[in-house]
Amino acid sequence: MKNKVKTAVTPTRVEDYPEWYQQVIKASDLAERSPVRGCMVIKPWGYAIWENIMDVLNGMFKATGVKNAYFPLFIPLSFLEKEAAHVEGFAKECAVVTHHRLEPATDREGLVPAGPLTEPLVVRPTSETIIGESFSRWVSSYRDLPILINQWANVVRWEMRTRMFLRTSEFLWQEGHTAHATREEALERTHMMLEIYAGFAREYLAMPVIKGRKTPSERFPGAEDTLCIESMMQDRKALQVGTSHFLGQNFARASQIRFQSPQETEEYAWTTSWGVSTRMIGGLIMSHADDDGIVLPPKIASAQVVLMPIFRKPDDKSRVMEYVKSLEKELSSRFYHHRRICVEVDSRDIGGTRNWDWIKKGIPLRVEIGPRDIDENAVFVARRDRKHNDKTSMKREDFVGGIVNLLDEIQQNLLDRAAENLHAHSVKIDDAASFYDYFTPKNSEKPEIHGGFAHCHWCGSAGCEAGIKEDLSVTIRCAPFESEAEEGKCIRCGGPSHSRVIFAKAY
RNA sequence: CGGGACGUGGCUCAGUCUGGUAGAGCACAGCGUUCGGGACGCUGGGGUCGCAAGUUCAAAUCUUGCCGUCCCGACCA
Numbered sequence: 001m002k003n004k005v006k007t008a009v010t011p012t013r014v015e016d017y018p019e020w021y022q023q024v025i026k027a028s029d030l031a032e033r034s035p036v037r038g039c040m041v042i043k044p045w046g047y048a049i050w051e052n053i054m055d056v057l058n059g060m061f062k063a064t065g066v067k068n069a070y071f072p073l074f075i076p077l078s079f080l081e082k083e084a085a086h087v088e089g090f091a092k093e094c095a096v097v098t099h100h101r102l103e104p105a106t107d108r109e110g111l112v113p114a115g116p117l118t119e120p121l122v123v124r125p126t127s128e129t130i131i132g133e134s135f136s137r138w139v140s141s142y143r144d145l146p147i148l149i150n151q152w153a154n155v156v157r158w159e160m161r162t163r164m165f166l167r168t169s170e171f172l173w174q175e176g177h178t179a180h181a182t183r184e185e186a187l188e189r190t191h192m193m194l195e196i197y198a199g200f201a202r203e204y205l206a207m208p209v210i211k212g213r214k215t216p217s218e219r220f221p222g223a224e225d226t227l228c229i230e231s232m233m234q235d236r237k238a239l240q241v242g243t244s245h246f247l248g249q250n251f252a253r254a255s256q257i258r259f260q261s262p263q264e265t266e267e268y269a270w271t272t273s274w275g276v277s278t279r280m281i282g283g284l285i286m287s288h289a290d291d292d293g294i295v296l297p298p299k300i301a302s303a304q305v306v307l308m309p310i311f312r313k314p315d316d317k318s319r320v321m322e323y324v325k326s327l328e329k330e331l332s333s334r335f336y337h338h339r340r341i342c343v344e345v346d347s348r349d350i351g352g353t354r355n356w357d358w359i360k361k362g363i364p365l366r367v368e369i370g371p372r373d374i375d376e377n378a379v380f381v382a383r384r385d386r387k388h389n390d391k392t393s394m395k396r397e398d399f400v401g402g403i404v405n406l407l408d409e410i411q412q413n414l415l416d417r418a419a420e421n422l423h424a425h426s427v428k429i430d431d432a433a434s435f436y437d438y439f440t441p442k443n444s445e446k447p448e449i450h451g452g453f454a455h456c457h458w459c460g461s462a463g464c465e466a467g468i469k470e471d472l473s474v475t476i477r478c479a480p481f482e483s484e485a486e487e488g489k490c491i492r493c494g495g496p497s498h499s500r501v502i503f504a505k506a507y
Numbered sequence: 508c509g510g511g512a513c514g515u516g517g518c519u520c521a522g523u524c525u526g527g528u529a530g531a532g533c534a535c536a537g538c539g540u541u542c543g544g545g546a547c548g549c550u551g552g553g554g555u556c557g558c559a560a561g562u563u564c565a566a567a568u569c570u571u572g573c574c575g576u577c578c579c580g581a582c583c584a
Contacts, residue, residue, distance in 0.1 A: 006545085008545085016578095018577085018578070019577080019578085022577085026518090033576085037575080037576095089583090090583095092582070092583090093582075093583070126584095155584090157583070157584080159582075159583065160508075160581080160582060160583085161580095161581095161582085161583090166584085167583070167584075171584075173584075220584095228584095239584095240584065241584090242584085243584070275584075276584080277584050278584095279584055280584095308543095310542085310543055310544090312541095312542070312543085349542090350545095351541090351542060351544050351545070351546060352542085352543095352544040352545035352546080353544090353545055354544090354545090355543095355544075355545070356545050357545095359545095368543060369543095370543055372543080373543090380543070388545095391543090446578095447579095473580085507584095
């Protein structure tokens, strides 16, 4: 251990990936655990990322005609019961409100629930049913369609096992709900939103994703078809980053969303729903963070640059601060991909700790400014995608003028690295022995990072899918759209297959 | 809900076996010296030892119950 490089986060990814993940969140000040089981407090540095995600996606959604609205947190139990598959999928994880009042307890100190509700209310695990009820009243003619609605909300799913950002009992998300006159139009919308998610993940989160279709067993409860984008984390596990569902007429029937067609017949509408959640932030961490903390892609970063004034003598302070203030103003007035550059100024005199704080927080650019720089009208710049001591002096005007390019370069670099990870650990496997070998860690006690995305043939039977899951905890992430037709034999049973699907361990 | 580990200042932990009334390092605050750097010295603040019962003259330490956290499974964005 004597030559071991000191890292800001311990353990490192290689040493203990799950623990590393927790420590990165702590070190980067994104979030903390809450007193409520399975819930989290998203701190300002983490919430700013979510705000940026909301900002960009809102623009993308609205450009396709989607409007935002808000529906109730509470859903009458009877609504949830309307769609059979939906109930079955969500019943186990619903939080239920049964009372509307608290009273002093008679047998002890404290309060007890009183005033039972005539009908229990479910805290929304998703909003198809209650939005469907509204849609049913909003639609009577084909002229009322399509309805294109999105809401930003919190939802609750009572999970057995939680992980910060990746799976919490309460999480923040966006859920889009649309209703259409035709199957084709609803299908088109389902694909359109998946494309938006894929583009967003790639261009903003610097996460390369694979677009594909879920198998029936992984489908959204009540959906006719579920499309998804899957990304590979640094431990080679898959993370579902977003989903888009074609709901057919299932929910329209359940919620009575009917309309009169041009031919004067009564029809059920065709609906879709699609969402991404704060889970994306977990994906961001596991895609880009290193052993010194998180690494934020500039386009979605809480802030793009921190200015750190350095003064050795007291009389340096005023001229350094003046220079820093003017630089802050100059940078803040510039735009980076339609948003103002967000600048932090950290003038705490706490030595190297200050620098490492910002490394751990993953800010793309760290700029040191001292008397020497001012004399040369320069700045001293470090990039988060390079080593911590790799710093270069730049002329102030070059830095200010070139900051957009510099940020773009970092953004691109992160995407390239993530893409490299994806490609390096994607393989085609055609025999069962290799498949089992690929997904079996050498150290079963404490599994090392292993596996990846295995592109294999699958006969389409749920039995083969379940068998593999049983044996290896490996699931079919999706049938990728880009997977071309190819004859082959199922990796498990040898039965005929016409294209490959992706097997992987998943979050 | 099963299997394992663990709950002691903000963090990491020692102390628990062999009960005697709470410690270290880091972090925090003040002062000074440093400093393009994860610095150093001095001084100081902060803990009913997860909760509750029990045993005892005495419990962080022993007993029982409960709660919570993390890891591994089953369930899921």
